[in-house]
Amino acid sequence: MMNAPRGTGDWQASGWAPEDFSAHIAFMHSINKDLIEAGEFVSAQGLARAGEAKLVRAGKDGVPVTDGPFAEAKEFLAGFWIVEVDSRERAYEIAAKISTAPGPGGVPMNMPIEVREVMSGPPKDT
Numbered sequence: 762m763m764n765a766p767r768g769t770g771d772w773q774a775s776g777w778a779p780e781d782f783s784a785h786i787a788f789m790h791s792i793n794k795d796l797i798e799a800g801e802f803v804s805a806q807g808l809a810r811a812g813e814a815k816l817v818r819a820g821k822d823g824v825p826v827t828d829g830p831f832a833e834a835k836e837f838l839a840g841f842w843i844v845e846v847d848s849r850e851r852a853y854e855i856a857a858k859i860s861t862a863p864g865p866g867g868v869p870m871n872m873p874i875e876v877r878e879v880m881s882g883p884p885k886d887t
Contacts, residue, residue: 762875763859765811765839781865788862796844796855803843811837843879852876 774782796802820826842859846852856874864870
């Protein structure tokens with residue numbers, strides 16, 4: 762899971778030079794291509810900025826009750842990858858590579874990438 766730092770959760774990418782933003786997106790596409798070729802890619806998505814997020818709870822009679830947008834926070838989930846790998850170490854290698862995505866001026870962002878296992882549920886009765 763790719764976490765955006767403090768602030769609005771949008772990396773302030775709207776202020777980047779177009780060539781910097783294009784290089785960043787090309788890097789992400791390259792990561793995905795490499796994972797597909799290695800047979801490790803399951804899914805990946807970038808998420809809308811946190812300012813567009815809402816928390817939803819069931820209110821009276823199950824009617825949705827929303828809260829948000831959110832105030833400044835320590836970090837926000839900006840996107841995620843789901844990969845199928847043989848070891849945690851391989852997942853860490855992938856996360857480290859993603860962390861080096863280029864930011865303004867091509868400088869690696871070294872963004873934090875959280876690695877978690879996708880849990881499975883109990884076996885289904887058949």
